[in-house]
Amino acid sequence: MMTNLFSVFDPSTSMLNMSLNWISTMMVIIMLPMMFWLIPNRPTIMWSAITKTLHNEFKTLLGTNSMNGTTFMFISVFSLIMFNNFMGLFPYIFTSTSHLTFTLTLSLPLWISFMMYGWLNHTQHMFAHLVPQGTPAVLMPFMVCIETISNLIRPGTLAVRLAANMIAGHLLMTLLGNTGSHMSYSLLSILIITQIALLTLESAVSIIQSYVFAVLSTLYSSEVN
């Protein structure tokens, strides 16, 4: 029953009084490692090509100072978020990335680890980063304050950006879908076309938002080195 607009995001599947919704987050584990046991098929080869492209791009962002294997963490984050976003578009599948519990769990440990590593091991470098190179003298104190605040809100912005994008899209689709039962047949065809267009948009948004999350995490990581 829809008690309010956001009740579509409430966990509803349960067994023995335990909520089972979060198991949908683990669906990516079932899908990706098939290449270890099966001969690569086209979807597997396509996925390998995507991860290879991402690896090259993240390697460029991280620079030459980064250790080998650093990109794997960010590609894993990208995969997890992308699969969760995409699977949430299917009916009756719980979208875990629309909850701050999930997105903050990803962004906060990443940010805390970057900050702790950066401030403890490269303190001078971190202080210097608060003032962009070439800043006019008059603006320097303000830039320090702005950069500090910008640094502090990073885990929040990462988490909220992803959650809000997912909620907005799903909410729009739900609202449009709910009006279908009260519509005439002529308007219904327009509604269906609109829903298909919205679903296409949401598919693109789910991939883009996961990419944005991964790229920003990579950039924040490259700044502390």
Add this chain to the structure above:
Amino acid sequence: MAGDAHVDESQFKGLSKYFNGTTMRGRANVAKATYASVGLLILYFTMKPKKKTEVKK
């Protein structure tokens, strides 16, 4: 980050040798000085004695 790898530090004289927006050391010192100033301001306003309002009979 390139930092100040290509900056000639000898061009800076006086106070700008330690506080500038170009060298790594200069930028770090500006940030530390800003944090120190803000910290002192907060300390001043926290430690400042508050005015007691007199109750008129």
